[in-house]
Amino acid sequence: MFDVAREAGVSVATVSRAFNLPDVVSEDVRRRVLATAQRLGYAANPAAKALRSRKTHIVGAAIPTLDYAIFAKMINHFQDAFAQHGYITIVATTGFEHANVFEKIKTLVDRGAEALLLVGAIEDPALVRYLKEPHIPVVTTYSYIPEEIVPCIGFDNYAATQSAMEYLADLGHRRFAMIAGSPKGSDRQRTRIAAYRDFIGERKLEGEENIIIRDFTIRDGAEAMRALLDKYPDTTALVCNTDVVAFGALSESRRLGIRIPQDISVVGFDDAEYAAQLDPPLTTIAVPAEEMGRLSAEMLHMSLSTGDSPRFVRLDSHLIVRKSACPPRGLKQLRLASAV
Amino acid sequence: MFDVAREAGVSVATVSRAFNLPDVVSEDVRRRVLATAQRLGYAANPAAKALRSRKTHIVGAAIPTLDYAIFAKMINHFQDAFAQHGYITIVATTGFEHANVFEKIKTLVDRGAEALLLVGAIEDPALVRYLKEPHIPVVTTYSYIPEEIVPCIGFDNYAATQSAMEYLADLGHRRFAMIAGSPKGSDRQRTRIAAYRDFIGERKLEGEENIIIRDFTIRDGAEAMRALLDKYPDTTALVCNTDVVAFGALSESRRLGIRIPQDISVVGFDDAEYAAQLDPPLTTIAVPAEEMGRLSAEMLHMSLSTGDSPRFVRLDSHLIVRKSACPPRGLKQLRLASAV
């Protein structure tokens, strides 16, 4: 900066102003400074900038993993949107372990993150305490929880699961099962499981406890399908909490000669890229991953520049009807009979 | 820091030393300092640290997109490995556009990245010039290019494609086609296309120019399959440059009543999570995504601490034989006939 100042025949203060307060500097001086800076390949030292201005232009995101399409997509857009405002994103992956998320988040803050994106409900009591005293703007995504201690930019997991089940029930299904992820450390899973149970209870359907817990890989989905056929063989409607496991369930069904949807109707969750291309095309719940990322960035950036807290936003999720569900066998025969 | 010093009854210098040069400080003083720091919630300001020590503890990665499993997985492990050494990773997504990658990389460096992970061959002449003068350690992944200007930690794309084709040729195929991504800005695609053409030429096979260029979505794969059937209907062996498009090709084939592998044999590239679960299970090339990420991190970290440049590493990629390829129809009939 000193060199640029000397070359341009001005003081360092003016160089700084030429970059940061361009309209307080005379036209030609500004141009001269910018030109020599360019020529000398000068770029401000971000550490010095941050030290003096108390602005790091860093934001943080704590997510379970990047190795899962729905999170990668969200972060991709979060990062991209924030980059357009001159912020860089640092991400911490927590795994699905509840335990170290607070540590990881503190690392992010200690590293100078000015705002934070989280995933799901805030559960660790220490983290709750930490976030209750005002530090920096934080949003949490994925779950929409009106009473959450930080603003949520997510969707209603409960309603989403129920809408899928409503669809299946309307098709005539009465015997349900669910393949879920571990409820431990994931409020999304707990909420979807609760929605499942409540729905079964309210409608007096069957299968309230027919819940198979597995991880989120295709292989787990396949394995879960085998467990389903073994433990709950009269199931006609299967609710999968991710498309990944639905994928596994579908492919295992084919292998075993179980026909989807004729023998068992299946709905997924996420609307992954491949959902429409599965055999049969998967009926599933579309989740606003890209929107959550982008909107979180915009909200947090707004909050950073105006000082007001981000708003709670309930984004839309909706069932996409494709071909993996149909009326249960008995009903179809009934219909056929009545049509005759 | 000043507060910690006062509370602990020492000078700020001692506080600093308690953290950074623990063995130059007496046992009890160190413990006292660390304890009060803990109690006061003190954490060193990274900007001041970076300004003074000239070490940001930031590394950068420039990749096409996070929204593509193979890159997300690589970055996930890169980031994770570097985090264990106290470094944070900032990532810039360049899209598949050749144009702005240099800009993005400079942003990373200007932001204080002490080391860089890149993807593929260095092509932009400006970037070549930039990287030729020594700045910071850089590795490029995915492609293994012995004469590259920065160390590569990748695999041999040429050999990988040829091994897939060798397999198909050994099965008896003579009429080939390829679904590739745009060669523009992707040396991986160019290399695989060259491998394809060379192989066809050397073995005097057919289809040297039967290359369909599409983007990397399942939908594009499906669309490419239609184009293939339209333009090169007598193809018996299809080489797909990603599993994503192979997925699309398979699902479109099913829709159209084309049997894989009986009518057309298909091989993919990447060994995506779902490859084994497709119908038929996809024969494909396993790519060391996780290894590239983790090893790049270790190499760069080594380089950062010792000062020597990272080494070139040629990682393994290999064909995983599943069920999407078999001998071409004519041959099978021949075999049947000879068996009779």
Added chain:
DNA sequence: TTGTACGCGTTATCAG
């Protein structure tokens, strides 16, 4: 083993 004091490269304040 510990303390004092300087400087890292900026931005902000205050004069002019």
Added chain:
DNA sequence: CTGATAACGCGTACAA
């Protein structure tokens, strides 16, 4: 509109 200069919070010679 511009220049001089004092912080920002830390690490490290140097002195004790």
